[in-house]
Amino acid sequence: MEPVKELKKQQTQEKALKITGAEAIIHCLLAEGVNTLYGYPGGAIMPVYDELYKFRDQLHHVLTRHEQGAVHAAQGFARASGRVGVAIATSGPGATNLVTGLADAQIDSTPVVCITGQVPRHLLGSDAFQETDIIGISTPVTKWNYQITRAEEIPEILAKAFYIARSGRPGPVLVDITKNAQFDSLDFTYKPCKGVRSYKPVPQPDLAAIEAAAHLINQAKKPYIVFGQGIILGKAEAELKAFVEKSGIPAAWTILGLSALDSDHPLNVGMVGMHGNYGPNVLTNECDLLLAIGMRFDDRVTGNLATYAKQAKVIHFEIDPAEVNKNVKVDLALLGNAKETLALLLPKIEKKSHGAWLGEFHKKYEEEYEAVIRRDMKPDKPGLTMAEVIAEINKATDHNAIIVTDVGQHQMVACRYAKFRQSKSNITSGGLGTMGFALPAAIGAKMGAMDREVIAIAGDGGYQMNIQELGTIFQTRTPVKIVVLNNDFLGMVRQWQELFFDKRYASTVMTNPDFVKIAEGYHIKACRVSERADLAGAVAEMIACPDAYFLEVKVEKEDNVFPMIPSGASVSDIRLK
Amino acid sequence: MENQWFTISVYSENQVGLLNRISGIFLKRHINVESLNVSKSEIEGISKFTIVVNTTEDWTRHIVSQIEKQIEVIKAFYHTDDETIYQESALFKIGSHLLFDERQIQNIIKDSHAQIVTVSREFFVLAKTGRRHEIDQMYHELEPFGIMQFVRSGRIAVTKAEMPISALLAEFQQA
Numbered sequence: 001m002e003p004v005k006e007l008k009k010q011q012t013q014e015k016a017l018k019i020t021g022a023e024a025i026i027h028c029l030l031a032e033g034v035n036t037l038y039g040y041p042g043g044a045i046m047p048v049y050d051e052l053y054k055f056r057d058q059l060h061h062v063l064t065r066h067e068q069g070a071v072h073a074a075q076g077f078a079r080a081s082g083r084v085g086v087a088i089a090t091s092g093p094g095a096t097n098l099v100t101g102l103a104d105a106q107i108d109s110t111p112v113v114c115i116t117g118q119v120p121r122h123l124l125g126s127d128a129f130q131e132t133d134i135i136g137i138s139t140p141v142t143k144w145n146y147q148i149t150r151a152e153e154i155p156e157i158l159a160k161a162f163y164i165a166r167s168g169r170p171g172p173v174l175v176d177i178t179k180n181a182q183f184d185s186l187d188f189t190y191k192p193c194k195g196v197r198s199y200k201p202v203p204q205p206d207l208a209a210i211e212a213a214a215h216l217i218n219q220a221k222k223p224y225i226v227f228g229q230g231i232i233l234g235k236a237e238a239e240l241k242a243f244v245e246k247s248g249i250p251a252a253w254t255i256l257g258l259s260a261l262d263s264d265h266p267l268n269v270g271m272v273g274m275h276g277n278y279g280p281n282v283l284t285n286e287c288d289l290l291l292a293i294g295m296r297f298d299d300r301v302t303g304n305l306a307t308y309a310k311q312a313k314v315i316h317f318e319i320d321p322a323e324v325n326k327n328v329k330v331d332l333a334l335l336g337n338a339k340e341t342l343a344l345l346l347p348k349i350e351k352k353s354h355g356a357w358l359g360e361f362h363k364k365y366e367e368e369y370e371a372v373i374r375r376d377m378k379p380d381k382p383g384l385t386m387a388e389v390i391a392e393i394n395k396a397t398d399h400n401a402i403i404v405t406d407v408g409q410h411q412m413v414a415c416r417y418a419k420f421r422q423s424k425s426n427i428t429s430g431g432l433g434t435m436g437f438a439l440p441a442a443i444g445a446k447m448g449a450m451d452r453e454v455i456a457i458a459g460d461g462g463y464q465m466n467i468q469e470l471g472t473i474f475q476t477r478t479p480v481k482i483v484v485l486n487n488d489f490l491g492m493v494r495q496w497q498e499l500f501f502d503k504r505y506a507s508t509v510m511t512n513p514d515f516v517k518i519a520e521g522y523h524i525k526a527c528r529v530s531e532r533a534d535l536a537g538a539v540a541e542m543i544a545c546p547d548a549y550f551l552e553v554k555v556e557k558e559d560n561v562f563p564m565i566p567s568g569a570s571v572s573d574i575r576l577k
Numbered sequence: 578m579e580n581q582w583f584t585i586s587v588y589s590e591n592q593v594g595l596l597n598r599i600s601g602i603f604l605k606r607h608i609n610v611e612s613l614n615v616s617k618s619e620i621e622g623i624s625k626f627t628i629v630v631n632t633t634e635d636w637t638r639h640i641v642s643q644i645e646k647q648i649e650v651i652k653a654f655y656h657t658d659d660e661t662i663y664q665e666s667a668l669f670k671i672g673s674h675l676l677f678d679e680r681q682i683q684n685i686i687k688d689s690h691a692q693i694v695t696v697s698r699e700f701f702v703l704a705k706t707g708r709r710h711e712i713d714q715m716y717h718e719l720e721p722f723g724i725m726q727f728v729r730s731g732r733i734a735v736t737k738a739e740m741p742i743s744a745l746l747a748e749f750q751q752a
């Protein structure tokens with residue numbers, strides 16, 4: 001009999017199953033609906049791998065080529081699917097290799113559960129082989145973490161881990177499990193966690209505050225929405241759209257909010273932040289009411305706080321009370337899930353249009369078009385621009401792809417120019433800015449959304465930070481598309497050196513390998529383009545390919561991303577060149 | 578905004594890693610903890626952290642909400658000195674011969690309302706409970722005679738007003 005069925009039968013007979021801790025871990029994962037996890041084996045986690053082998057028909061373990069790849073893949077899976085991503089690693093170096101991904105998931109509120117093996121309980125604190133204090137190390141970069149030292153703790157703690165990772169403001173959870181707890185037996189029964197008494201994941205909406213917000217919105221002459229990932233995490237896309245359409249309020253997004261509202265929606269006015277659109281930044285300082293929905297006023301969004309939206313009343317829609325008044329002092333906080341808050345607010349607001357005000361965004365767009373966009377899209381020089389490549393991808397995918405970006409110039413250009421009509425389609429490392437994110441995250445994203453086209457876009461620098469994950473793509477035959485926009489520079493840093501360090505290009509010049517050969521070494525179809533005439537054909541061929549595909553595009557070496565808010569400057573001082 | 582003394586009171590579950598998590602919140606923001614005390618609270622099974630900081634009210638509010646966000650934390654509050662009754666304790670170990678050689682010491686003990694905890698042939702131990710400045714004053718008075726050992730506890734405090742946690746805890750009792 002299949003173990004899970006047997007387990008169910010035994011449980012319905014109210015008799016606990018006597019199994020090892022390692023097997024219990026598998027049953028917990030299955031009970032949480034996990035079907036894919038990412039990891040790398042080693043001594044302290046071997047009992048679990050032994051069980052993964054036995055359960056390989058029910059649980060797909062993806063062997064990445066590095067634990068950082070595993071955790072980023074779990075993040076990509078979570079962000080594309082809306083479910084909890086799972087990564088697993090051994091003690092010591094296996095565990096420490098997860099740390100960057102944990103920090104990334106923490107700052108970008110991504111639900112992941114990481115399980116690490118640990119030396120047996122009796123060796124804790126003895127500096128045993130591959131012992132590291134991963135609980136201490138991961139504490140500042142996890143929403144919660146816990147060390148299991150007894151097999152009996154496994155079901156309750158893992159249930160709690162999944163509950164905490166996905167509830168309220170999601171985040172990463174790490175569970176460290178000593179080897180003895182994996183070997184020992186326990187009486188297994190599984191109860192999903194329904195709550196933790198000291199933890200209130202979602203604050204109750206305050207109806208009086210909602211009334212007050214409706215009043216402010218109905219009075220406002222130049223209201224303006226900036227929304228973030230809270231819309232996606234709260235599954236509030238439909239509510240946002242209804243709210244935007246009834247209120248007639250122009251809406252801009254942070255890079256993590258991107259794709260929550262159709263790119264071509266007439267009230268979608270573009271991107272805020274350091275390399276965002278001109279109008280959305282400048283007009284932040286001209287609106288009379290700023291509705292910040294599911295965003296956290298990151299410094300890359302606000303620029304200098306002393307000159308940020310000072311003229312406006314600010315309403316903050318936020319699930320995490322600790323974010324309110326953290327960076328920007330607000331006039332009104334609407335605590336709770338954006339889905340619920342927006343639904344409560346909708347009937348209380350008047351149907352309006354703000355034609356003249358929206359027109360100001362259009363006017364600013366024209367200015368940006370003349371100064372920046374035309375040059376990006378239709379350059380008058382032979383070198384390819386990054387924007388041309390993104391435009392070609394838009395065309396070839398009809399705005400339906402999931403775009404997973406790395407960090408740097410290509411990331412900003414992709415966020416500026418990629419078009420979306422489905423939510424959860426823009427996956428990028430926003431808060432931490434982790435180079436090396438895109439390739440492994442794209443693997444996870446594809447596995448989390450098998451029916452979608454998934455395209456990783458990376459620079460030549462970041463691509464090489466986790467390039468080993470080509471091995472994972474090859475072994476699992478995951479049909480992700482990989483685009484490297486190669487400028488032979490650490491482009492974004494070079495841009496800063498050009499603008500602020502008198503072109504002293506300290507350690508930003510890259511002597512690169514033959515990327516096509518490397519991909520081909522992993523038996524991945526590969527192509528290189530450096531001429532404009534070949535671009536459309538190459539992109540079309542990549543999209544048409546049913547398998548994984550690698551496309552290197554040689555782009556202009558010293559292009560800069562504009563507009564740009566120099567760090568420390570005001571959103572109104574955004575530069576067009 | 579001016580720096581000020583604040584007493585932060587944290588009610589929490591009793592969990593191994595929580596102290597580390599809470600101290601990390603201060604570390605990350607480069608804020609010094611002036612004193613820290615962990616004990617049981619008025620509610621069974623619930624621990625209480627009493628943390629003293631000298632910083633602005635904005636930062637204190639920010640820290641308190643970050644603390645409250647931790648999974649095992651039930652509630653966190655902050656109060657100014659005016660809003661609390663607070664004390665620290667200190668122990669002074671002093672050579673016994675001084676009791677007889679230095680008259681002045683007997684006066685210090687009397688005036689400070691310190692308690693003699695133990696006396697042996699070699700040393701005696703004074704315990705003093707009070708405000709920080711009272712303990713400091715006693716320290717300065719005894720210092721010229723030679724203090725063999727000195728230790729001061731973290732601040733402990735209760736608020737003048739009711740801690741608005743009773744309702745929450747009643748909920749716990751029902752659950």
Ligand SMILES: Cc1ncc(C[n+]2csc(CCOP(=O)(O)OP(=O)(O)O)c2C)c(N)n1
Nearest residue numbers: 408409410433435459460461462490491492
């Ligand atoms: C792990 C890591 N190290 C360093 C940085 C700093 N950094 C930000 S962008 C950038 C350059 C990225 O270059 P590349 O990957 O070639 O992309 P491009 O900017 O050229 O598009 C660097 C080094 C970072 N974000 N992450």
